[in-house]
Amino acid sequence: MTVIRDFSHLHCDLSPITDSSPYEVRRAQELNNLLGLKGSTDATDMICDLHNTTSNMGLTLIRYTSSDWVTLHICKYLQTKITKVPVRVLVLDVPISDAHNLESVSKHGFTLEIGPQPHGVVRADIYIIMKEAVDLTIDWIHKFNSGTVFEGGDVEAFKFIKSVDYPRDPETRTLTAAIHPQLQDRDFCLLKQGDPLFFKFSGETVKYEEEETLHPFFINEAAYYEKGIAFHLGKKLTLKIPTVQVQKD
């Protein structure tokens, strides 16, 4: 197991590296050479990219495709073992060429996202759950490699649909509202027409106007202010996974 202490997203710009290439692009290509190549048969079997967030995301396994049964089986396994926080799967369903996170370099990897934890702070409760999740993921791999049969079935997942920005002043682009107290910390709740989204600094409430019920997540993540994201919206899916057992030689 290789531990890569690099939590930045992997922007795999494959243009030639020059002295003026930004550090992130250079590091992305180094990691791709070390652990990939992305999309090739030589790529690492699995990378877990460990992230934390100010959002109340519990423990969320994020994968760029809904068709990877390894992530889904590991999620199911973690759900039976971890009870202190909810364990969920989030799928992005984008082509591999548009998947920029570190785990997309590997064949069956995922981001392990955990929160809430402020940036620049270590919370022991969060640390302990993340360690448990990593230990259990390694457990699952050992069991799978030793021939254990993992039963298939249904796995609930959330699929990314779109992002929502904060209300902003049309001229200055500064924020005119914060996440509404009734939405704050309620990641993955069901959002219905009329539910409060934002608390305007003028005192008014901005409500959810759409007819489709969706699930918000990454609510009030510190790093997303500059990206123009107050939260993402997703749809709940039920995915089927096969019963699996390793093929022995």
Next chain:
Amino acid sequence: MTVIRDFSHLHCDLSPITDSSPYEVRRAQELNNLLGLKGSTDATDMICDLHNTTSNMGLTLIRYTSSDWVTLHICKYLQTKITKVPVRVLVLDVPISDAHNLESVSKHGFTLEIGPQPHGVVRADIYIIMKEAVDLTIDWIHKFNSGTVFEGGDVEAFKFIKSVDYPRDPETRTLTAAIHPQLQDRDFCLLKQGDPLFFKFSGETVKYEEEETLHPFFINEAAYYEKGIAFHLGKKLTLKIPTVQVQKD
């Protein structure tokens, strides 16, 4: 009322400003000239310096001296009006020359500290309480200036005693532990001998060894890691305040 959008501490280095003076020193002297001079009869009557923290500090009024009845009367007033979070007074009891926060420039000012809120995040619940505290402080000033009598009595306060650092590797100085889950978010609790302080990454617990029972605060504040502070310890005091009424000309 002047709102100064500057949340940095005021390090009042009074040596002459040169082109190479750091921004903070230059800004400190500008603010002292604008709002002081600190310690002089011309100084502003009151400055409220608005801060937020990742620690679960509720609403805490911080003053560099225990002898300022204005801060204590306002705290008492806020305690009767704000019920969503605890309202406390923290006194540092340092000479004015060692008091570096912005409010020390004024005659009767205080820091209004609120938490928990991650750095880089606006939480509406925290924003709403801070706004209420500022509005009520202005209310109190108006009432006082209009001749209202404010009854004296006892006010509970916490007095800063000392700071405690994280356990660190003796050679590399990197952290070997985080705040213990049983201490996290329990700012101002009573700490007794044997109570857990830190969760070591090796799994052990570091306990409070001292005989004196004290109260921890600013537990796990993000900005204090680099200052070598895991939390501060304080002592509970009861301060007496006089009945006050403005003297009309």
